[in-house]
Amino acid sequence: MKAIIVEHKQPEQANGLTLTELPAPIPAEGELLVKVRAAAVNRTDIVTREGQSGYAVNPVLGVEIAGVVEQADGNSGFAPGDRVMGLVNGGGYAEYAVMPAERAMKIPDAYSFAEAAAVPEVFLTAYQTLYWIGRLQPHESVLIHAGASGVGTAAIQLAKTLSRAQVIVTAGSEEKLDFCRNLGADVGINYKTQSFEQEVLQATDGQGVDLILDFVGADYWDKNLASIKKEGRWVLIGILGGVQVEQVNLFALMSKCVQLTGTLLTPRSDAYKARLTADFVSEVFPRIERGEIKPIVDTVFPLEQAIEAQRHMEENRNIGKIILQVGKED
């Protein structure tokens, strides 16, 4: 089968991606073999390409797919021909991939494979960070950085639909902010022209937000601390703005009684991902099937153009998800 692996270049050059020919993976017990029709691009793939993740074991990139079941155990709940989407332990940028059956989700009939591939990682991450980690309560306020990103667009929809939360987003252009407002965001802040912590305090009567979904990290450290309510929760899920914070004042965390949780979804255990998927399906799927929540696809690239797809993400040009189409169109 065709598959995309990392092309290790000379030390002074950035690694690239290579389309290669590999044997199709063999499903272990409890796994489905899936003919991949679409895979989505995630920042974790870029980190892996750069050789920095430290946890990727599968040489083939890609952590989520949508496709058709090719082979399934009798007691898996799935049968050949079923359209499924879900997280995989690497191996998504390929014609075939294996997926633990307990984290496979049936694709809603109305969805194309590209739309389906845009669901798992960002919606599961948004659900996990807003609810499992962030414990968002009805009508609370949440600050979502990178509001037009894949996880951002998913989080806006979940926070509005499930919790009627006050949703405040940051993004770097008016186009992105308009998109977020159309998805339901109450307040859009252009981080290039506005001071977001001042806008957040103004939008929350000087209290700050109950919850922050932070994809930015170091650059926003002090501003996030200024934007969070006393006893607020702060979920650190990305480091677009740098990994190293200089001079962290611990008393500020203590006197505001802040809870800061670092998280990544990809390195979590199989059991965790299965529980998260099951909870997501039970809480959110009815709303997905009713069309109240929808995946946001930015661009579809053919599998062969995986490096161009990653560059599109690295340049922050996308609103929503970047998809790799595998094989012929839907």
Added chain:
Amino acid sequence: MKAIIVEHKQPEQANGLTLTELPAPIPAEGELLVKVRAAAVNRTDIVTREGQSGYAVNPVLGVEIAGVVEQADGNSGFAPGDRVMGLVNGGGYAEYAVMPAERAMKIPDAYSFAEAAAVPEVFLTAYQTLYWIGRLQPHESVLIHAGASGVGTAAIQLAKTLSRAQVIVTAGSEEKLDFCRNLGADVGINYKTQSFEQEVLQATDGQGVDLILDFVGADYWDKNLASIKKEGRWVLIGILGGVQVEQVNLFALMSKCVQLTGTLLTPRSDAYKARLTADFVSEVFPRIERGEIKPIVDTVFPLEQAIEAQRHMEENRNIGKIILQVGKED
């Protein structure tokens, strides 16, 4: 009444304490007037003396007392003559103090006032950090820094008695470590002669601990991160080792999925303290009354020697609580 207030010295000198004469406080609705028999010394008092807490409004120091009810509302559940202990919003270092009735606890018959004054702040803090914030589960492992401190000695007992946890403590002398072991600690680490993160990993099969109670802060940042289990909880509750961390690597928090919560008890709301007290009384009081859990009194100073009592704490000479006796002995 006699009371201890902060004596503001010249800018270049450390503030001192002054014994002064003030009118007794007048209880508001829902408050008890208590004749103070013992007050305990806490680090928050020292921070307030230094003018750095930013939240103390009562000019009289002291956040916990034991004494006798002098005046009570009919529907408060208390009557004049009752022996009570509990948290106060400042005003503890004095002959009379007011205490919200909903956070007053009846003193067990077997306890002296000095023992009773050694209960509220450290046991409520240990209970709050281990259970409300740290969510300690049965048989989990917990690393307690400053194991011989007031909160440390309370936390060792609670973690062993309520959760049969694996308790690992650090302290700076063999005498303190022996004391901790006698209270139930499984592993004692002398931070002056041992590398605590290596000892923690050895005691936990290389996994690290589920929970850290951290009173140290900056100096232990990297070592705590090395000592915590994946998905572990880290409760930051003191800054004995400095407030400023020079460099924080956020990816380390993310890849280990660490939850870090800063907390202080004193600036929490009245409602929070009342709920915490009620939960503590229901979960822990039966064990206190059966003698399974006991307050640890280090030294009793007369009220007039409040500054000497604070210095004793600043020099880390105590094992357990430092008490101020108000009026004549029990």
